[in-house]
Amino acid sequence: MEVLGQQQRLDARVVVISFASPASLARYRDRFDLGDATLLSDRDRAAYNAFGFGRAAAARVWLDPRVWWRYAQLIARGRRPEPLEDDALQLGGDVLCDEHGRITWIYRSRGPEDRPTIETLVKERRRGAQR
Numbered sequence: 001m002e003v004l005g006q007q008q009r010l011d012a013r014v015v016v017i018s019f020a021s022p023a024s025l026a027r028y029r030d031r032f033d034l035g036d037a038t039l040l041s042d043r044d045r046a047a048y049n050a051f052g053f054g055r056a057a058a059a060r061v062w063l064d065p066r067v068w069w070r071y072a073q074l075i076a077r078g079r080r081p082e083p084l085e086d087d088a089l090q091l092g093g094d095v096l097c098d099e100h101g102r103i104t105w106i107y108r109s110r111g112p113e114d115r116p117t118i119e120t121l122v123k124e125r126r127r128g129a130q131r
Contacts, residue, residue: 003094006118010125012096015040017047020086048090052108055089060111062088070113088112096125104128 003014014037018025025039042048061067094116096105105124107116116124 003118003121006121009118009122012125014038017042019043019045019048019090024086045090048092051093051095051106053091053093054108056091056111058089064111064113067111067113094121096121096128098128098131104131 003010014035016025016034016037017040019042020028021043022041025041028034029039091109091111093109094105094107095103098104105128107120109115
């Protein structure tokens with residue numbers, strides 16, 4: 001969700017697709033400044049499956065030091081971990097599309113802390129726009 005604060009740098013519309021319930025997404029929107037991002041609920045994970053977003057092993061999610069380091073970074077910036085309401089093993093990713101809706105880049109996360117940097121997203125967005 002860090003990308004939401006960087007929409008101008010991306011020069012793109014941000015759409016968040018989550019398998020969380022619409023009620024959970026509404027609470028998230030109320031709690032955080034999401035700008036004009038569109039939040040969509042994909043309860044049956046059709047988009048997750050179409051994009052090839054897999055599942056992590058429990059040890060990768062709960063015991064990996066990279067995950068704990070990521071949580072420590074978020075806490076240091078004032079974010080508090082929230083109780084889990086959904087499947088903690090479901091992995092996500094990032095998908096970039098061009099102005100015609102064609103997919104130009106997909107990043108499939110390997111763990112809950114594994115996200116591309118804003119710089120990577122900006123670079124890949126520009127690269128996709130040049131094609």
